[in-house]
Amino acid sequence: MFDNPVLLFIQLMNGLSLGMNLFIISSGLTLILGVLRVLNFAHGAFFMLGGYVCFTLVGAFDMSPMGFWLAVIGSALALGALAWIIERLMLRHLYHRDHLYQLLFTYALVLLIGDLVKVGWGSSVLSVSFPPGLDGATNLGVAYYPSYRLLLCVIGVLVGLGLWYFVNRTRAGRLVRAARQDREMLESLGINVGRIYLWVFVAGSAIAGMGGALAAPAIALAPGMDAEIVVECFIIAIIGGLGSLGGAFLGSLILGLLNAFGVLLIPEFEIVLIYLMMVLVLLIRPWGLLGKPEAGYR
């Protein structure tokens, strides 16, 4: 199979586009994990909810040319609003508590959102069709490649740049980075860290919602889809480095390419390989490929 350069090129594109898709989804998790130090099990549920909200909105806008994109923005806003309510009502009372309690809180969200979806959208498999004009393929010279997946690559890079710019170049971004380093110090400077945590949680959830909406056309919406995606997000967060956006980008690419080329090389053991890689990264570089070791402790 290696003699066929076109196939290799397409598999590479498959890997890259899957990687970008995974990055859009996992970037929200990394942002929340990095700043709030909360391991958000509910991230997969937000992703799923984003897909279902998109399904409803697409139905509501009944496929006007911009209908899909309005639905994507709508899903992001909806998830952001939900996150805002959850944070204000419940999550912020847990920040001073042990990490375990925040983690179990997100696990309770998984259970509740799962039933919310079942009640709201029923239990049958739902499908969002591609936005108009993007259900075909584009000629890349070497071969044709689905236009929607190419667009996902672009959006993924944009999200990456957007987040990178926000975190590194804006004042708010600097506060977010500071909050990540040392919460007490910031509070002593009179900065309302609570509000930073709120907006990081809202932003991370909104991105997850957007990720769900963008992924909806290419996957089937069904109960239980949140469980699979959350494990992949954790793998990406670990390989890339807990809380490092660059790490999430790199981790997503690695997972995407592994999925694409694993098929060619070792289809049998791909499922074992992923977890083995997770173990090895944790043993060799616990803070991940691009993460920074926290305290200079031994």
Add this chain to the structure above:
Amino acid sequence: MNKSITGTALLVLLLALVPLAGSRYLIYLVTEIQIFALFALSFNLLLGYGGLISFGHAAWFSIGAYASAILLTTLGWPFLLAFPAAVAVTALAAALIGYFCVKLTEIYFSMLTLAFGQLVWAIAFKWVSVTGGDTGFIGVAVPEFLDSPVRFFYFSLCVVLLCATVLWVIVRSAYGMTLVATRENRNRAEFIGVNVRRVQLVAFTLAGTFAGVAGALFTVFNHSVFVETAWWSTSAEVMIMSILGGVGSFVGPVIGAAVLIFLDRTVTEYTQYWPSVMGVILLAVLFFMPTGIAGFLNRRRGGTRR
């Protein structure tokens, strides 16, 4: 001190009478509670006493389960040899993997245990010839003397009580106190000459061993092993049992296991939305009863030392 001994004795006596109540449902229910109570007790050795949050405790439960299934059925060993051997295999695995896990701390430790737990699931899923893969290891050769619900109930009761007693002795031993010290202040523990990693490795191995016992019991109870028990949601379940019951007290996880299994069996009869019920209960515990049921009861009685 003797107040709690008589309390325990009373409870054990009552448990022993359960099979005489004539309801097989109750026998199955209490047997399952015993097994998961032991599983939760083993988990709490790590969390409650050692302060270590493991996301992969289901790995030992399922290794113990598969090991006993394979030894009993595929290799046809006699039960009295296969059962302890399965536990030994689990202990070895826990020590080996624990050696790596205790090198890390905090969230990295949790993530590594999650990774190893999922690795165990992936191997069990793929190694179809040995573990039965996604269909599971069906039809375990259970010895004659264990092949009736009542007889197995008593066997399981004895094993669980024995293990619980050993755990009870360990947590109150010199080692137990040292383990608590490593949780309270790792730095200071290091500075009284304690090799903290070795203390944690012993706790990790002990917890894995007792989880392996619970897994082996579960195999005999179900006459089969399912790959789903190795998935991370089982590790989350045992964590919720401990938190619900109260990690601060020895008996907390037992109560948590009893309440969770009982709800698991009964709530689904009335509603298909049992996940929401569990979610609400979990939220209630997190916000209003952070020390769990046992902690809540203890505090109401003046809060003795655990």
Add this chain to the structure above:
Amino acid sequence: MSVLTINDLGMNFSGFQALDGISLTLQEGERHAILGPNGAGKTTFFNCLTGQIIPTRGVVSYKGRRITGLSPSRIVRRGIGRSFQRINIYPQMSVFENVQVAMIAHEGMSFRLFRKAEALFREETLQMLELVNLTEDETVTAGLMSYGKQKQLELAIALCSEPELLLLDEPTAGMSPQETLDSIALIADIAEQRQLTLLFTEHDMHVVFTIADRISVLHHGELVASGTPQEIRANDDVRTIYLGGYADDAA
């Protein structure tokens, strides 16, 4: 006979030279104070000595045997005890248990899975509590005690490993003048009884000059001066860097 020899100790945190070429020797029974403004590297210096951080340069040896690179637990077992700037005790355990667990560790019983802990080393623990005047606080939960008493408890814990060299990181920090006096008297008395060598950091000039028989001054990670209290008081560089020129009224 030199108890602790440190030569050319250096510590570089990816670019920042926290400690630079410190050499020092401590004789048995000596009470050596380390002076220096905040951020001079005192705590880093202690962390390097006790193995919490591995120094990037230099060798530390205790009673002639090299200890750099060993883990803190191995160093402690060699006979070095330590207390911390920020109190390090077991908050949810009782005062008695705090000391008892240190006794258990010292007697090498930490891994006894089946030996009931409750009555282990009861007398020795009570004696130690008496030594640091905490007898009546035996059943109190350590975390709830006053700051001063917690410092005393930490001292007791450090003493359990029967150290010959005791490192005290600002033992009287955050104490009222009266508490400072009492704790200094206690430390001096215990050091006397047990023939301990002391190495401690301290801000309170009065404490330094009453208890220390040798003083070293640390500044920006370098050992600026080392000698008897009188020599240090008379030393001009120390005066300018540390005492800021008002040394004469402090004497």
Add this chain to the structure above:
Amino acid sequence: MSKKTTALLVCAAVTAAMASHPALAEEQEIRIGALYATSGPCLIFGESALKGHQMLVDKVNAEGGIDGRKVVTVHRDSKCNPAEATAAARDMIAKDGVDFLVGGISSSEGQAISEVAKQEGVIYVASIPKTTEMTSPEYFHRHLFRAAANTNTEGKSAAIIVDKLGWDKVCTLLLDYSYGYSLDESFTAHLQKIRPDAQIINQEWPKFGTTDYTAYITKTMGAGCDGVFSNIWGGIFPAFAKQAKPFGFFDQLEFVSAGEVGAPLVSENMGKDMPAGIWTNSYELFYYPDTPEHNAYVKELKDYLGSEHPPSWPSTGYIAAKWVLEGVRAAGDVNADAVIAALEGLTIDTPIGKQTMRASDHQANRGQFWGQMSDSEDESYPYKVLNPVEYVPADDLMD
């Protein structure tokens, strides 16, 4: 163990005892335990199959039950998890005093329930599980019956269609777990027999739980085969199809799919995204066949569900329940041994035609509807249907 906590445990145990007293089983009642998942990823099938079961039970009770015996259904949720299915099956027998068990969706659930039925000596009719392992000598026991088609029937039917379509170079795209392995066995063996010169030149095994199939799609397209045999079943097929379409997968390759992709509900969910021209199967189709029994069943189902185009999954629950009830009718008693003897060799009428329960391995000769996906002529149903379509009987395909 403080006093208070022991008190709590005592009262928990007592309440459990009270709640556990098995319902007094009057003589006349036929108590059936329906084990269908109503939560978890496979609840799509569980909820729907349970409705079919309940419809038949209500109808039979309305007509005075079986020889005057009222039928009682006890439902417990297996949560798409074999460990839960085991516990639920045990509770149904021990607490609810059921005489029969039906249900189970995946092969692991089927095996788990079968194991409990064997231990407790209760008849279990498997409604959906297809794995041939269940009825293999190693796991078969006299209390086990299977109403569903097995993977031999499904794999061989697919091979027949591939032969009819005349493929010489064949690719497969089978999910990497037991359902995929057993289909691979039956399909490959039968294809070898009926079309010796056909070659399987490329096999892809998508990872269990994968959501991105593009790598498998493009590799299969690059293999240069005439067509693809796949078991990407109804629940996950929409994702696969939408990822494959832009690559022109369905234009370049013919496609034969096991896993009931032809189920009407799947067509409805996918709308125009459902690729035309693919060959696939279904348990039952509301629009075929046009026989009196089937039309009557479809009418009942329309009224019962209140939907004009009812799904195919209720038929699985309906037929499994029918086997139990006809077995009791033939035996004249709920006693397990009597019903087993009555069921062996019994032939019953079902909405999809006559079914016979083989005495040797307690499997019904359940065939499947196979057909080609094409646009529907009926304006009121603007989704794709199987046309042409035929019922492929199982008689000589089951082994």
